[in-house]
Amino acid sequence: MTTPTTGPTPPTPGSAPAPAPGVALRPFRPEDHALLREWITTEAELVTWAGNSFRWPLDDAQLDAYAAEPGRHVWTAVPAHTAHDPEARPIGHVSLGGTRLGRVLIAPEARGQGLGGALVSLVIERAFGELALPSLGLGVWAHNTPALRIYEKLGFRTEEILADVEEVDGVPWTAVQMRLASPAR
Secondary structure (H helix, E strand, O other), X not given: OOOOOOOOOOOOOOOOOOXXXXXXXXXXXXXXXXXXXXXXXXXXXXXXXXXXOOOOOOOHHHHHHHHOOOOEXXXXXXXXXHOOOOOOOOXXXXXXXXXXXXXXXXXXXXXXXXXXXXXXXXXXXXXXOXXXXXXXXXXXXXXXXXXHHHHHHXXXXXXXXXXXXXXXXXXEEEEEEEEEEOOOX
């Protein structure tokens, strides 16, 4: 079982800022499926969250398969003071497949509180710490400016822009591919 991560780490040049206190990661569990479906209410929200990796509507079978992917770490974010409480209401979700960060989602009622940056910081800390990864990559939609700002603030840099790679509701979406190198490299 993965233990929650909450400790602050002093920032160094090229590293992620310290995670905000109050956020912890715990392993994703089947009982978390309902919350993801509650947070993702439209096909456009599903594509925003996961690209074309899932089909609408999101269901338990897809989430079970996703969580069971070899090499994928899937976490639920909870308030740190509730990290050991099995009844704690989750505030977010994130995963790491190999060296690819993805599926970052903050509960709608918890948005605007800096939790996205804190959540991603925790994953960066774990990826470069206990997992000793050389770098992290991610993809984000160009129109998702709040997410882009978070990733840039945490040190991710654009590697490639893929214009009009997806069409949602008749509108072409552009993807931004980003990478962050481990500060230990």
